[in-house]
Amino acid sequence: MARSDDGQVVRLEDYRPTDFLIEHVEMRFELFEGEALVETVSTLRRREGTDPARPLVLDGDALDFVSATLDGREIEAGRLEASPDRLTIHLPEATPAQSVRLAVRTRLRPEENTQLMGLYRSNGVWCTQCEAEGFRRITYFLDRPDVLATYRVRVEADRRAAPILLSNGNPVEAGVTDNGRHFTVWDDPFPKPSYLFALVAGDLDHIEEPFRTQSGREVRLAIYTEKGLSDRAGYAMDALRRSMVWDERRFGREYDLDVFNIVAVGDFNMGAMENKGLNVFNHKYVLLDPDTATDADYQGVETVIAHEYFHNWTGNRITCRDWFQLCLKEGLTVFRDQEFTSDERSRPVKRIASVHTLKSHQFPEDQGPLQHPVRPTRYREINNFYTATVYEKGAELVRMIATILGETRFRAGMDLYFERHDGDAATIEDFVRCFEEAGETDLSQFSRWYAQAGTPTLEIRESFEDGRLTLDLAQTLVPGSAGTGTAPLVIPIRFGLVDGSGRDMQAVPEAGSADVEGDVILLTEARASVVFANLPERPLVSVLRGFSAPVTLSYPQAEADRLALARLDPDPFGRWRALTDLVGERLRDAAKAGGAAGATAVDPAIVETLVRSAEDERLEPALRAQMMQLPGEAEIARLIGRDVDPERVHAVREAVLREIARVGAERLARVEATLGGDAAFSPDAANAGRRALRNALLLPLSLADASPARAARRFTEADNMTDRLAALTILAHVFPESAEADAAVDGFFRRFEGDALVMDKWFLLLATVPRPETLERVEALARHPLFRLANPNRARALIGGFATGNQRAFNRADGAGYRWVAEQLRRLDPVNPQTAARLATAFRSWRAFEPTRQAHARAALEDLAGASGLSRDLADIVARSLN
Ligand code: B3K
Numbered sequence: 019m020a021r022s023d024d025g026q027v028v029r030l031e032d033y034r035p036t037d038f039l040i041e042h043v044e045m046r047f048e049l050f051e052g053e054a055l056v057e058t059v060s061t062l063r064r065r066e067g068t069d070p071a072r073p074l075v076l077d078g079d080a081l082d083f084v085s086a087t088l089d090g091r092e093i094e095a096g097r098l099e100a101s102p103d104r105l106t107i108h109l110p111e112a113t114p115a116q117s118v119r120l121a122v123r124t125r126l127r128p129e130e131n132t133q134l135m136g137l138y139r140s141n142g143v144w145c146t147q148c149e150a151e152g153f154r155r156i157t158y159f160l161d162r163p164d165v166l167a168t169y170r171v172r173v174e175a176d177r178r179a180a181p182i183l184l185s186n187g188n189p190v191e192a193g194v195t196d197n198g199r200h201f202t203v204w205d206d207p208f209p210k211p212s213y214l215f216a217l218v219a220g221d222l223d224h225i226e227e228p229f230r231t232q233s234g235r236e237v238r239l240a241i242y243t244e245k246g247l248s249d250r251a252g253y254a255m256d257a258l259r260r261s262m263v264w265d266e267r268r269f270g271r272e273y274d275l276d277v278f279n280i281v282a283v284g285d286f287n288m289g290a291m292e293n294k295g296l297n298v299f300n301h302k303y304v305l306l307d308p309d310t311a312t313d314a315d316y317q318g319v320e321t322v323i324a325h326e327y328f329h330n331w332t333g334n335r336i337t338c339r340d341w342f343q344l345c346l347k348e349g350l351t352v353f354r355d356q357e358f359t360s361d362e363r364s365r366p367v368k369r370i371a372s373v374h375t376l377k378s379h380q381f382p383e384d385q386g387p388l389q390h391p392v393r394p395t396r397y398r399e400i401n402n403f404y405t406a407t408v409y410e411k412g413a414e415l416v417r418m419i420a421t422i423l424g425e426t427r428f429r430a431g432m433d434l435y436f437e438r439h440d441g442d443a444a445t446i447e448d449f450v451r452c453f454e455e456a457g458e459t460d461l462s463q464f465s466r467w468y469a470q471a472g473t474p475t476l477e478i479r480e481s482f483e484d485g486r487l488t489l490d491l492a493q494t495l496v497p498g499s500a501g502t503g504t505a506p507l508v509i510p511i512r513f514g515l516v517d518g519s520g521r522d523m524q525a526v527p528e529a530g531s532a533d534v535e536g537d538v539i540l541l542t543e544a545r546a547s548v549v550f551a552n553l554p555e556r557p558l559v560s561v562l563r564g565f566s567a568p569v570t571l572s573y574p575q576a577e578a579d580r581l582a583l584a585r586l587d588p589d590p591f592g593r594w595r596a597l598t599d600l601v602g603e604r605l606r607d608a609a610k611a612g613g614a615a616g617a618t619a620v621d622p623a624i625v626e627t628l629v630r631s632a633e634d635e636r637l638e639p640a641l642r643a644q645m646m647q648l649p650g651e652a653e654i655a656r657l658i659g660r661d662v663d664p665e666r667v668h669a670v671r672e673a674v675l676r677e678i679a680r681v682g683a684e685r686l687a688r689v690e691a692t693l694g695g696d697a698a699f700s701p702d703a704a705n706a707g708r709r710a711l712r713n714a715l716l717l718p719l720s721l722a723d724a725s726p727a728r729a730a731r732r733f734t735e736a737d738n739m740t741d742r743l744a745a746l747t748i749l750a751h752v753f754p755e756s757a758e759a760d761a762a763v764d765g766f767f768r769r770f771e772g773d774a775l776v777m778d779k780w781f782l783l784l785a786t787v788p789r790p791e792t793l794e795r796v797e798a799l800a801r802h803p804l805f806r807l808a809n810p811n812r813a814r815a816l817i818g819g820f821a822t823g824n825q826r827a828f829n830r831a832d833g834a835g836y837r838w839v840a841e842q843l844r845r846l847d848p849v850n851p852q853t854a855a856r857l858a859t860a861f862r863s864w865r866a867f868e869p870t871r872q873a874h875a876r877a878a879l880e881d882l883a884g885a886s887g888l889s890r891d892l893a894d895i896v897a898r899s900l901n
Pocket residue numbers: 149150288290291292325326329348401404
């Protein structure tokens with residue numbers, strides 16, 4: 019049963035260290051069909067200076083207590099109190115000088131654990147997930163990140179059911195016992211918090227390879243998969259090896275154990291988990307081959323493999339003092355994985371992709387009822403704070419520190435952080451102080467970014483006279499639902515002054531201007547001005563290059579200037595930003611205006627620039643594909659902000675797509691011809707980029723044909739999943755009534771029905787057909803034999819795909835989309851509350867819609883809020899959404 023909601027709130031200001039320290043933990047797992055027996059022996063002592071009368075109170079969650087002993091002796095009845103969610107022991111014998119050994123036994127039922135927190139079974143494989151508070155579902159413990167202990171774990175199971183037995187650290191002993199059973203003992207010498215504990219046991223295949231670190235230590239890398247799937251793990255292994263090399267080179271960080279194991283499982287609440295020496299992954303982020311995975315999947319695997327590996331230093335060696343500090347490890351590790359991808363692939367392409375993610379996930383969160391600061395100060399359910407704000411905005415804050423300090427001083431700050439805090443459970447203050455010291459900079463004002471929620475608006479006005487350019491800058495932060503402060507922030511604005519031939523001009527600020535260092539203006543006041551004098555011509559002002567701060571830009575720059583920047587800013591990110599902002603604003607205005615949405619939604623000059631970016635051979639193909647991409651319907655809705663009618667948004671966007679097709683078809687066909695035929699599939703960035711452009715062209719070309727034939731041909735001829743899925747999406751989404759679409763959707767299903775990861779794509783594809791009547795289709799799909807509510811990937815594909823990827827159908831005017839999703843959440847909640855809560859965030863922008871839809875959304879949420887027995891996870895999201 020899911021924990022039900024007790025309304026309790028945890029507050030940052032209430033933090034205090036534990037009364038007891040746990041130094042070492044010895045665990046023994048005996049795995050059987052139907053149950054698991056766990057013995058945990060903790061060596062603990064009382065912390066210096068604490069009240070000796072205070073008992074030891076250990077966390078539990080739905081635990082079945084068996085017994086407890088102290089230093090090998092029974093504990094008298096009056097000194098011990100056990101319930102499913104707590105174990106209290108009076109321990110006068112434990113003093114700061116004297117440690118005791120507390121042994122606790124619990125009995126678990128992994129097969130019945132559908133929440134996928136604690137110890138559970140996925141397709142017969144025993145595995146664990148402990149972050150944030152899953153360890154307490156395995157044993158009673160001080161289950162919080164500031165309690166660090168070394169672990170020694172013995173895992174025993176039937177040899178046939180589980181020939182592979184894994185846990186954290188290094189394997190130190192193995193052997194057979196009686197009745198066909200065997201065991202392995204694992205020793206992890208690095209003190210770690212309980213959330214990094216892991217165990218896996220099962221009949222698994224694997225691939226392995228040796229790795230030699232820069233200092234010459236030998237490490238055995240292995241990736242384990244379900245039977246018959248290990249031949250799809252090769253790319254993940256390659257990504258792991260490259261991550262290890264990169265972290266040595268870029269941050270001087272070396273791996274520290276003798277083995278590094280990764281296990282891929284099919285039932286997992288999120289992407290992956292960085293358990294020390296034993297990462298557990300959603301198989302979506304490990305298993306790939308060209309026939310079943312797209313380029314986006316390859317990129318996703320590379321990113322997540324890198325991210326989890328990088329956690330070994332930023333998260334594991336240095337962990338968080340408490341869960342309010344989550345961005346300390348998550349924001350920093352996202353920053354590190356973004357840098358890895360930038361170095362391995364293309365920096366501008368990666369930056370554009372990251373900014374796209376930020377704007378489509380974090381901005382709506384920051385602008386709606388689920389708003390919270392990067393470092394929250396209160397929570398009811400910590401699992402609901404693994405958010406885009408903590409991860410993506412958290413990464414932006416690290417990036418701003420890097421921008422402000424410059425590369426050398428930033429690296430010095432990171433070095434100091436690793437040196438000073440290795441082995442610590444640290445805070446954001448600890449982290450920031452390292453950059454203040456190493457960078458000799460005061461970051462106290464900067465630190466407001468961690469505390470103040472919301473997306474600041476950066477206003478810019480420009481004027482030019484007699485060779486002098488004046489930029490008037492202003493920042494505002496409106497109070498949002500989080501109710502945090504609105505004081506001025508430190509906003510680094512990377513910029514360039516571009517001349518008519520596309521070169522950056524010398525930009526020397528006049529005395530008295532706001533702070534300018536090199537190509538970065540530092541705005542620290544509510545308003546400030548910068549003057550650049552002696553300019554030979556009026557420049558095109560390129561601002562927020564590299565998206566140097568997570569702000570909303572309000573800059574009524576002349577359309578001609580913006581189009582010119584889109585064509586000739588020497589900074590490729592600047593080109594993309596100029597164009598995407600302009601297109602977004604025009605789509606927003608057209609969808610807001612009452613008139614008919616037609617070809618006139620945007621200026622012909624804008625359409626021309628979009629077509630021209632596809633043609634521009636100075637840009638790499640992946641970037642050309644990004645330049646052509648129109649903002650999605652949800653993004654346009656966000657730009658409108660209130661009273662949104664999703665039907666109008668859809669119509670306006672469609673009209674522009676058709677206009678691009680009408681004006682550009684011939685030229686775009688020529689671009690396609692230059693991209694050449696298909697060599698054998700290779701997942702590298704250059705090849706993926708060419709496929710991305712080719713597939714981006716398929717939509718306007720098909721629209722121009724007004725026929726599914728071209729996509730049908732691409733679908734049939736495709737020799738890889740990227741092209742096949744791109745073609746199938748156009749067939750199913752643009753020509754849903756055609757015979758070609760039906761044939762392709764069925765053919766795809768029949769060919770891949772045995773492949774879970776491809777079937778997720780199939781459910782997602784059908785859930786996102788942008789038509790109101792898709793609702794009836796997903797209702798039927800929820801009864802499809804291959805739909806399994808308890809499998810998070812499948813639930814996310816169908817319910818999540820519909821609610822977040824289908825603006826028209828989810829936000830149907832009759833409210834039926836909201837009601838259906840709410841009903842699915844209610845069904846899912848008792849099975850898997852964490853996934854239910856995550857899917858419920860799809861309602862986060864409900865107040866932006868016009869009154870009828872708002873009323874329907876509110877009713878659906880209120881209905882849900884009133885349901886009895888809701889989990890704390892779901893109740894928290896629903897309550898905050900209504901707030
Ligand atoms: N640290 C995990 C996320 C855990 C989520 C718990 N609800 C994966 C990651 O960010 O690397």
